[in-house]
Amino acid sequence: MTEPEVSDVPEIPPFRYTAELAERIELAWQERWAREGTFLAPSPVGSLRDGFDRVAERPKFFLNDMFPHPSGEQLHVGHFLGYIGTDVYGRYLRMTGHNLLHTIGFDSFGLPAEQYAIETHQHPLPSTERNIVAFKAQLRRLGMGHDQRRAISTADAAYYRWTQWIFLRIFGSWYDRRAGRARPVEELVAELDAGAREPDPGTNQFDRPWAEMSELERRQVVDAHRLAYVGEALVNWCPGLGTVLANEEVTADGRSERGNFPVFRRPLRQWTLRITAYAQRLLDDLDGLDWPEPVKQIQRNWLGRSEGALVRFPSPAGRIEVFTTRPDTIFGATYLVLAPEHELAERLAAPAWPPGTPEHWRRAEPSPREAVAAYRVAASRRSDLDRQAEARPKTGVFTGAYATNPATGAEIPVFVADYVV
Numbered sequence: 505m506t507e508p509e510v511s512d513v514p515e516i517p518p519f520r521y522t523a524e525l526a527e528r529i530e531l532a533w534q535e536r537w538a539r540e541g542t543f544l545a546p547s548p549v550g551s552l553r554d555g556f557d558r559v560a561e562r563p564k565f566f567l568n569d570m571f572p573h574p575s576g577e578q579l580h581v582g583h584f585l586g587y588i589g590t591d592v593y594g595r596y597l598r599m600t601g602h603n604l605l606h607t608i609g610f611d612s613f614g615l616p617a618e619q620y621a622i623e624t625h626q627h628p629l630p631s632t633e634r635n636i637v638a639f640k641a642q643l644r645r646l647g648m649g650h651d652q653r654r655a656i657s658t659a660d661a662a663y664y665r666w667t668q669w670i671f672l673r674i675f676g677s678w679y680d681r682r683a684g685r686a687r688p689v690e691e692l693v694a695e696l697d698a699g700a701r702e703p704d705p706g707t708n709q710f711d712r713p714w715a716e717m718s719e720l721e722r723r724q725v726v727d728a729h730r731l732a733y734v735g736e737a738l739v740n741w742c743p744g745l746g747t748v749l750a751n752e753e754v755t756a757d758g759r760s761e762r763g764n765f766p767v768f769r770r771p772l773r774q775w776t777l778r779i780t781a782y783a784q785r786l787l788d789d790l791d792g793l794d795w796p797e798p799v800k801q802i803q804r805n806w807l808g809r810s811e812g813a814l815v816r817f818p819s820p821a822g823r824i825e826v827f828t829t830r831p832d833t834i835f836g837a838t839y840l841v842l843a844p845e846h847e848l849a850e851r852l853a854a855p856a857w858p859p860g861t862p863e864h865w866r867r868a869e870p871s872p873r874e875a876v877a878a879y880r881v882a883a884s885r886r887s888d889l890d891r892q893a894e895a896r897p898k899t900g901v902f903t904g905a906y907a908t909n910p911a912t913g914a915e916i917p918v919f920v921a922d923y924v925v
Contacts, residue, residue, distance in 0.1 A: 534647060543649040545605035552653065562603035567594050569608040569650070571658070574635035575616035579642050587648055594649050608643070608650050610636050612659040615747055619762050632659055671732060678729040679781035692729060696722075704729060735776040738845055738925070742767045748774075758885045768884040771845050783809040819907040819918065821851040834911040841900065843924040844883035849876060852918055854904030861904070872904030876920050883922035891922045898923050 537543060546556035569590050572583050587608075594606040612632045620635075621628035636657060643650060656663050677686040681704065695701040696714045703714065707728035710721050717725065727733055740749040744765025753761045760767055786807055790800045812829035817840055824840065842849045853876035879901045883891070890896065900921030907918050 530647065534644060537647075537649075538644070543606065543651055544653065545603065545607075545651050559603040562601055565597050565602045565604050567597070567604060567606040569606075571609045571611035572639060573614075573616035574610045574612050574632050574639055574657075575620040577635060577638060579639050584646060587643070587646075591648050598649075605654070606649055606651060607654040608648075609656040609658065610639065612636065612657045613664070615745065615749070615753070615762065617659070619745070629659070632657070674777065675730055675732040677731045678726075679731060679778060681781075684785075686731060689726060689730060693722075693726060696726075731778045731781070733776055733778065734773055736771045736773050737776060738769055739772045739774070740767050741770045741772065748772065756890070758890075766885065769845065769886070770884060771847075783807055815910060817907040817910060817916075819848070819852060820905055821848045824848060824907055824918070834909065837909055837911075837916060839917045839919060840907050841919045841921045841924050842903075844876075844880040844920050844922055846920075849880065849903070849920050852903040852905040853877070853920075856904070858904055858906075861902070872902060875901045876903055879920055879922070886922060891925060896923075 541555070544552075544555070546559065547553055548556055548560075567590055569587055572579060590606070594604055597604045610632075617628050617632050621631050624631060640652060640655065644652075658664060676689050678689050678692050679685070680687045680692075692701070696703070699715070702708075703725050708725055709728070710717060710725070714722065714725070740751065740754050742749050742760045742765050744763055745760055749760060749767060754767045755761055755764075758767055759765060787804060787809060790803055793800065810829050812827055813831040815826045815828060815831060815834055817824040817826065824842070826840070828834070842852070853873040854871070855873050856871055879899075898921065900919040900923075903918045903920060905918050906915040908914070909916050
């Protein structure tokens with residue numbers, strides 16, 4: 505018996521699990537899953553009903569993955585980190601007899617898609633559509649168990665027409681505090697016309713009865729009741745990108761995550777939803793959720809509902825309204841602080857220091873107006889988180905103006921300070 509030559513021994517034994525064998529196995533199964541509709545979830549009615557009778561009695565479960573932004577040519581590993589977790593859970597649900605609808609969509613409206621189009625000198629629509637096709641191919645190649653028939657793109661008119669429809673329903677409604685629910689605006693107008701109701705507190709800026717208002721004034725009062733209304737709110741404005749940014753899109757240095765442009769805090773008129781009307785209902789509904797108590801407490805803190813009083817301080821630029829949960833402390837108030845963005849901050853700033861101003865304030869800047877203007881610009885470059893950090897020293901500037909403490913009648917100085925937001 506002779507020993508085999510070394511050259512006769514294969515480098516890779518038969519049936520060794522290699523990358524090539526893994527690819528053949530995975531592709532074969534992925535083709536079979538697609539052919540047999542393994543991940544498809546039939547509907548009770550409509551064009552997707554085929555196969556529903558087979559799963560009708562199974563417990564139902566809806567699993568929806570975070571929508572990726574199709575603002576690049578490929579998904580990155582950070583996407584898969586989350587999708588693999590939900591896919592494992594989805595497979596567990598199928599194996600335990602659930603009728604599972606596991607789907608995904610593409611968040612293709614907004615800054616990421618726009619910036620990608622600008623950077624690559626493309627129109628955003630075709631680049632977004634190409635990226636979605638590439639993303640779907642990657643998800644299939646990874647073996648993700650999505651029902652791709654139900655994947656949506658937020659830039660698709662067939663999708664966002666429904667967001668517009670929902671907005672119009674919200675715009676056409678108002679929150680009836682008596683009934684504890686939303687009602688059509690037409691019913692509010694009918695009750696106001698009939699004298700069965702007066703405008704809600706804070707909605708009648710004209711301080712006179714409904715019957716004495718002009719048509720334009722009535723429209724403004726009704727608009728102040730709507731669940732969707734135009735209001736002014738502080739935003740992260742990025743001139744370099746020409747848009748508003750979310751807090752997580754702004755770096756600790758006060759610059760945009762995309763493009764590294766300066767970001768400024770400034771008030772902006774925009775559409776607002778009156779979600780505060782539902783604060784108590786949202787809090788009450790948390791009690792019935794099967795969530796860990798720490799998570800529910802985070803939600804309660806985020807809602808931030810509190811009860812207190814609105815106190816009005818007369819000032820040369822108009823009354824300053826302050827909300828406080830401790831109105832009894834007003835008797836001891838010795839000064840008043842405005843946020844740099846407050847509409848009265850600039851109007852209160854005096855062109856010259858008033859008599860009796862301490863010398864170190866006089867030396868700070870040539871005038872209160874210039875000091876306040878410079879301070880407002882500096883504050884606009886800081887985030888809310890940075891401004892309210894406990895370890896950060898408190899700063900502020902005197903406006904040169906005084907307000908009247910309504911509890912004592914004393915004149916108290918008005919400051920602008922960035923720790924107030």
